[in-house]
Amino acid sequence: QKEVEQNSGPLSVPEGAIASLNCTYSDRGSQSFFWYRQYSGKSPELIMFIYSNGDKEDGRFTAQLNKASQYVSLLIRDSQPSDSATYLCAVVVSRTGNQFYFGTGTSLTVIP
Amino acid sequence: EAGVAQSPRYKIIEKRQSVAFWCNPISGHATLYWYQQILGQGPKLLIQFQNNGVVDDSQLPKDRFSAERLKGVDSTLKIQPAKLEDSAVYLCASSRSGTVNEQFFGPGTRLTVL
Numbered sequence: 001q002k003e004v005e006q007n008s009g010p011l012s013v014p015e016g017a018i019a020s021l022n023c024t025y026s027d028r029g030s031q032s033f034f035w036y037r038q039y040s041g042k043s044p045e046l047i048m049f050i051y052s053n054g055d056k057e058d059g060r061f062t063a064q065l066n067k068a069s070q071y072v073s074l075l076i077r078d079s080q081p082s083d084s085a086t087y088l089c090a091v092v093v094s095r096t097g098n099q100f101y102f103g104t105g106t107s108l109t110v111i112p
Numbered sequence: 113e114a115g116v117a118q119s120p121r122y123k124i125i126e127k128r129q130s131v132a133f134w135c136n137p138i139s140g141h142a143t144l145y146w147y148q149q150i151l152g153q154g155p156k157l158l159i160q161f162q163n164n165g166v167v168d169d170s171q172l173p174k175d176r177f178s179a180e181r182l183k184g185v186d187s188t189l190k191i192q193p194a195k196l197e198d199s200a201v202y203l204c205a206s207s208r209s210g211t212v213n214e215q216f217f218g219p220g221t222r223l224t225v226l
């Protein structure tokens with residue numbers, strides 16, 4: 001079983017729509033969760049992190065964490081073509097001594 | 113603030129040859145990570161250093177891969193001998209201290225093994 005799982009997509013949304021990206025994790029004890037964005041041929045860059053259950057908003061981005069169901073999601077409101085990228089979910093897995101695991105990423109395309 | 117520096121940016125070698133990558137983290141960052149990212153996959157952690165000590169190298173293929181961070185600043189990752197399946201982008205990242213802090217990534221080194 002993988003520590004972090006994401007739907008690889010591709011996910012396509014029209015410009016201005018809400019993009020919803022989901023991630024599940026296997027270690028119930030995990031406490032730290034991150035969303036990174038990776039443009040093609042570039043390195044990952046941090047979008048948001050979340051530690052507590054519930055929602056965390058930052059501009060057009062909202063991270064949602066549900067520890068009981070072991071999933072974390074990222075919502076992108078008013079999607080723009082510049083949001084087209086691969087979105088990587090990452091989890092600090094406490095069971096393995098706070099190792100950092102990335103999911104395989106979800107490819108998002110925003111259609112103008 | 114200067115970012116994470118890596119070199120070389122690209123490297124092409126033949127299988128069974130050796131190769132080394134260099135990384136200089138952001139000044140003051142105690143934690144340094146090396147990741148392997150195969151095309152279409154997420155980054156996989158190879159090794160994590162805290163200052164000049166190894167915190168985690170459980171996913172490092174130690175029969176062919178080695179890494180060091182002698183003075184707690186820059187780091188080198190070596191592959192000897194290389195295999196075809198080592199073709200990937202090798203990413204270096206650093207953070208202030210530990211995995212709970214934001215990791216900043218370097219531009220990566222794209223390795224092609226022929």
